[in-house]
Every structure is written in C-alpha cells, then in structure tokens.
Amino acid sequence: MVINFAELDRVIEDDRKPMHVYLVGTQQDVQATINQLYVLRFSDRVRWSPPVPVPGSSWRYVSVMERDRA
Numbered sequence: 001m002v003i004n005f006a007e008l009d010r011v012i013e014d015d016r017k018p019m020h021v022y023l024v025g026t027q028q029d030v031q032a033t034i035n036q037l038y039v040l041r042f043s044d045r046v047r048w049s050p051p052v053p054v055p056g057s058s059w060r061y062v063s064v065m066e067r068d069r070a
Helices: 027-039
Strands: 002-005 008-011 022-025 046-048 061-067
Touching (some): 022 027, 027 061
Antiparallel strands (some): 022 061, 046 061
16 A cells, blocks of 8 residues: 655555454344445445354344455
C-alpha cells in the first residue's frame, strides 16, 4: 500500500492483524442487522459470515465480519 501526500510516497506495511467484528444475538436479529447494514451501504467492502449457533447456547448465534482485501 502506498500513501501519497504532496508527491512524497511512503510505503505502509500492511501486516496489521485483521479487525474482527462480531454480531451476537438470535438468528433472526443477527441476519436482520446484516441486511440493514447492506441496505445502508455500510457493509459494501466487508463480508459477514452466515449466522452460526454459539456452542452451549440454545438461542445465541454469531456472525463475523471480514474485510475484502480488494
């Protein structure tokens, strides 16, 4: 990655750890939140995993956000 300020090029090391955002709730709430974020175009450059059950819980589901590297 290169950032250009006033014709001075600097290389930025992109070895940062990826940021993770988790949505936790009922399956319907998690999916509804993901859908709302896409409608608001907030999630244009990220992908959400499908909601999966949380082990040991009968109602909680979790979804994890991943950034697109494009």
